[in-house]
Amino acid sequence: MSTRIEPNVQFIREMQAAGGESLKKCYQCATCSVICPLSPEEAPFPRKEMVWAQWGLKDKLVNDIDIWLCHNCGECSDNCPRGAKPGDLLAALRNMAYKSLSKPAIIGEWMSSAKYLPILFGIPAALFLIVWALTTGLTIPDGEIIFAKVYPTLQTIDPIFILTVLFVVFTFATSIKGMLSSFKANGLEPKEDSPSFFKSLIDVVKDEIISHRKFKDCESNKDRYPGHLLVFYGFIALAVVTGIIAFFYWTNKLFGFGMVTPLALWNPVKILANAGGIALIVGLVFMTRNRLNADPKKTINSFYDWYLIGVIWFVAVTGMLAQIFRLADAAAPAYIVYYLHLVSVFMLFAYLPWSKLAHLVYRTVALAYARQIGRKGLGE
Amino acid sequence: MSNSSILVIGGGFSGLTAALEAAEVGHEVFIVEKMPYLGGRVAQLKHYFPKLCPPSCGLEINFQRIKNNPRVKHFTLAEVVSVSGGPGNYDVKIKISPRYVNNNCTACDKCVEVCPVERDSAYDFDLGKTKAVYRPHLMSFPMRYVIDDQVCEGSSCAKCVEACEYQAIDLEEKEKEITISVGSIVVATGWEPYDVSKLTNLGAGQISNVITNMQMERLAAPAGPTTGKIQRPSDGEEPKRIAFVQCAGSRDQNHLDYCSYICCMASLKHCTYIREQYPDAEVVIYYIDLRAPGRYEKFLNKIQQDEKVLMVKGKVAKIEEDSATGDVIVTAEDIMGGVKKEEKFNMVVLATGMQPSIAVNELALEVPKDEEGFITGGEDKGIFAVGCAKMPLDVMTSAETATGAALKAIQTVRR
Numbered sequence: 001m002s003t004r005i006e007p008n009v010q011f012i013r014e015m016q017a018a019g020g021e022s023l024k025k026c027y028q029c030a031t032c033s034v035i036c037p038l039s040p041e042e043a044p045f046p047r048k049e050m051v052w053a054q055w056g057l058k059d060k061l062v063n064d065i066d067i068w069l070c071h072n073c074g075e076c077s078d079n080c081p082r083g084a085k086p087g088d089l090l091a092a093l094r095n096m097a098y099k100s101l102s103k104p105a106i107i108g109e110w111m112s113s114a115k116y117l118p119i120l121f122g123i124p125a126a127l128f129l130i131v132w133a134l135t136t137g138l139t140i141p142d143g144e145i146i147f148a149k150v151y152p153t154l155q156t157i158d159p160i161f162i163l164t165v166l167f168v169v170f171t172f173a174t175s176i177k178g179m180l181s182s183f184k185a186n187g188l189e190p191k192e193d194s195p196s197f198f199k200s201l202i203d204v205v206k207d208e209i210i211s212h213r214k215f216k217d218c219e220s221n222k223d224r225y226p227g228h229l230l231v232f233y234g235f236i237a238l239a240v241v242t243g244i245i246a247f248f249y250w251t252n253k254l255f256g257f258g259m260v261t262p263l264a265l266w267n268p269v270k271i272l273a274n275a276g277g278i279a280l281i282v283g284l285v286f287m288t289r290n291r292l293n294a295d296p297k298k299t300i301n302s303f304y305d306w307y308l309i310g311v312i313w314f315v316a317v318t319g320m321l322a323q324i325f326r327l328a329d330a331a332a333p334a335y336i337v338y339y340l341h342l343v344s345v346f347m348l349f350a351y352l353p354w355s356k357l358a359h360l361v362y363r364t365v366a367l368a369y370a371r372q373i374g375r376k377g378l379g380e
Numbered sequence: 381m382s383n384s385s386i387l388v389i390g391g392g393f394s395g396l397t398a399a400l401e402a403a404e405v406g407h408e409v410f411i412v413e414k415m416p417y418l419g420g421r422v423a424q425l426k427h428y429f430p431k432l433c434p435p436s437c438g439l440e441i442n443f444q445r446i447k448n449n450p451r452v453k454h455f456t457l458a459e460v461v462s463v464s465g466g467p468g469n470y471d472v473k474i475k476i477s478p479r480y481v482n483n484n485c486t487a488c489d490k491c492v493e494v495c496p497v498e499r500d501s502a503y504d505f506d507l508g509k510t511k512a513v514y515r516p517h518l519m520s521f522p523m524r525y526v527i528d529d530q531v532c533e534g535s536s537c538a539k540c541v542e543a544c545e546y547q548a549i550d551l552e553e554k555e556k557e558i559t560i561s562v563g564s565i566v567v568a569t570g571w572e573p574y575d576v577s578k579l580t581n582l583g584a585g586q587i588s589n590v591i592t593n594m595q596m597e598r599l600a601a602p603a604g605p606t607t608g609k610i611q612r613p614s615d616g617e618e619p620k621r622i623a624f625v626q627c628a629g630s631r632d633q634n635h636l637d638y639c640s641y642i643c644c645m646a647s648l649k650h651c652t653y654i655r656e657q658y659p660d661a662e663v664v665i666y667y668i669d670l671r672a673p674g675r676y677e678k679f680l681n682k683i684q685q686d687e688k689v690l691m692v693k694g695k696v697a698k699i700e701e702d703s704a705t706g707d708v709i710v711t712a713e714d715i716m717g718g719v720k721k722e723e724k725f726n727m728v729v730l731a732t733g734m735q736p737s738i739a740v741n742e743l744a745l746e747v748p749k750d751e752e753g754f755i756t757g758g759e760d761k762g763i764f765a766v767g768c769a770k771m772p773l774d775v776m777t778s779a780e781t782a783t784g785a786a787l788k789a790i791q792t793v794r795r
Contacts, residue, residue: 029627031695034697035697042719047713081634
């Protein structure tokens, strides 16, 4: 039986633009599928993705769960005899998935190229500037430096970020639904005796994410592991801090006990916050160094990679500097840097579903689904 | 007036052919061979293409032609040290390492009987051993023994000197240097098997039952270390399941970034060796693409008829040892079936490619080369590359390039 293949040339070009520029070099030897420690026995990846990509089979690729099982360790690209960089292709497909899965699509478009950076920066920059104009008329407040003087929690920070979070959660909810139904459309269904999705999710978090186990599985990933782990736990620490601060803000408001920011440096919550910030920065140093030192014959860095690293740097550096200026009692720099910090945090979270950071959600969901249907690496 | 002599660097099949073609039309020819014998890689094979002759066939005829032609002078254990001058008038300095065995040698083997030192036989790719004094191989030409001075204990032992009835052994022999004048140079430096220690994902040469295609030739050759029996190096067991790993380090930008032309055919040929000895042995050939140039396709078709030879499209990218049994676990994706599988074999043969010898050991002659070390020019200087010094080839085509180069060399010196 012969099948007529209709190559989607436009799609091939998109993949090449999104980071898979060397995909045409592949000659289908399958070294990559063998070398990948995460690649399963049945229909292993990424060899099949390489041929689908060369043939422009968009339908197959956009519904492919395997792009999420890949942890981008680069072992396949290191061993590829042709320099076809299968690791980069899968990264490119994920970048394209961020763009196509999450709605509204226009934000995905903005996130796909450096030329839209002014828009991405401009939105929060204008928003927080307007807020500043409304609170203190763009002036630097006198007295002790308390950021709430310019950005009061109740009236500004909470509504803006709660709305942002709701927006992001809603976006993810719809896109995850789409993602799971596309896996099903591809014939990947849980069997009768499969565990529930929820149980698989818990197992993935416990068994894989907390330990970064799969991240460690391949030799080529050794250098990336500490960077990713530090950034990951840095964020966890900061998320915990944010949660505690928010909780005590409300207990204070409602019941009259709790903590009021700024916290003293010795406060355990403040220590946790600073530890998280330092972990973030150290992790970023690792990540940036790895990206800069990457052998261009083995991998290239896409805009998605640099956007995420850049924004996290932006968040970490402005966060730290705001604190330092506050402690140094330098009011004008402190408030301005804090303003930039809010802009950076907005850029990180509001655009999350379209940025590379969306892998946090999509990969977790895909890993859980893969676990539920029993799709795992050969020998795992 | 140009010098009408021709220098041939390398005494393998290509070099012999070029030398004889030129000598038989009247030119003086010097063959400079690094090894202690002529015949090169072909001498190590069990059978060679296109007709699957044993090497004694083609080489024997050429050796006869050399013996009968006073115009061919050959130096073994010899290397070119420097070349000066230009086309028509080259002065070539040649270093001749001591053989320690002179022309009196009758190959009686008495010296070997008394020699106390053993060495790994590089000729057998370390599958066998020889004494420090040894015959290069069964039909070596010149038929003279040689002493490996890296391991020989020298005059403190000298048991061989005593045992030799013909005063053929001189342990005091020294390195010599000679200068010859030639008008043209044929480079027939041939190839080296790619170094498997670089193939880390394929065992890096550390797994005893993973051998190379050239080791397979030695195992199967009647005069080889096992007198022709194909057996596992680890325990001498007869293999029942054998895998061939094609493109082991070939067509790979991390190793040899080109196809070596004949390795597919070599593996198919090895199937005939295996089938001859083991009618029931199972063979799996893992390949990316099978290359059967020209008429060789018929040979491929013949092997494909063998029901116990399975050809799987998918490169082996992982080889591990099962330490309990000495078996070898091979991982590959069967691309047609889309399944990635680990398979166990008793023995695995890596079809390694050919690397130009001068990429491994530098040649003291300036000549344009490509990135891989294959010679790409030199003709304007009266220097002609032949055989696998030029590109990976089979024996037949190598001989054709040699004949062509002989003609060009003659044209250079007649000008």
